[in-house]
Amino acid sequence: MDADNNLVLTCAHCGAPNRAPESRLAENPVCGRCHQTVLTPTPLTLTDENIQAVLGRNDLPVLVDCWAAWCAPCRAFAPTFERASQNFMTQIRFAKLDTENNRQSAGMLRIQSIPTIILFAKGREIARQSGALSYQQLTQWLAHAFGLDREV
Ligand SMILES: [Zn+2]
Known part of the structure; x- marks a missing residue:
């Protein structure tokens, strides 16, 4: 490139x-x-108001963590997501969507369970994964989502 x-x-x-x-x-x-x-280095906060702009107007891929405050696995996954957000700050935009307070977006993304992470490239969904991942699982999943040809 x-x-x-x-x-x-x-x-x-x-x-x-x-x-x-x-x-x-x-x-x-x-x-x-x-x-x-x-x-x-910290994830962006997505809302029903800004989600279209964040997904549609970033040339870097956007990884969205769909979560809710009442969800224990979501809270357990949060530090992992934040660590990745620090480490891949210049490669991927990390963003969090509180599905409880942004139901329109959660519906648009067809969220059925949380936590769910969704990777977007140029506004288009290219991969999604449900369930809390370890840091290693997350980076392996990202490498796989990018076709294993991208250093993450
Ligand atoms: Zn500004």
């Missing part, structure tokens, strides 16, 4: 779409609107 490929990424803070060179994502691009960092 072209090293100077410009990627569109939504700001983690204000949601504005920004363009950033793919080769320089590790340098923490700053949002043109709110002047905070576009990428963050």
Whole structure:
């Protein structure tokens, strides 16, 4: 891929779409609107209001963790998801959807059990997995979802 490929990424803070060179994502691009960092080591929060923009306006893949506060396996999985979010900050956008408070989105994604993780590329679902995974299972699942040709 072209090293100077410009990627569109939504700001983690204000949601504005920004363009950033793919080769320089590790340098923490700053949002043109709110002047905070576009990428963050912590997952984005998805809502019924912002989900279409986050899924549709990111050139990096988006991994969504569908969860709810009452779900013990979801709470157990949260630190694993956060660890991956830190480690793959410049490769994948990590996002969490509280299915209890965003029922429209949960319905749109046809969530039947939680936790469920769904990987989107260019707004299109390319893989999903239900149940809490270990960190190793998560990274293996990601490698498999990317066709095993991508270092994750
Ligand atoms: Zn911003």
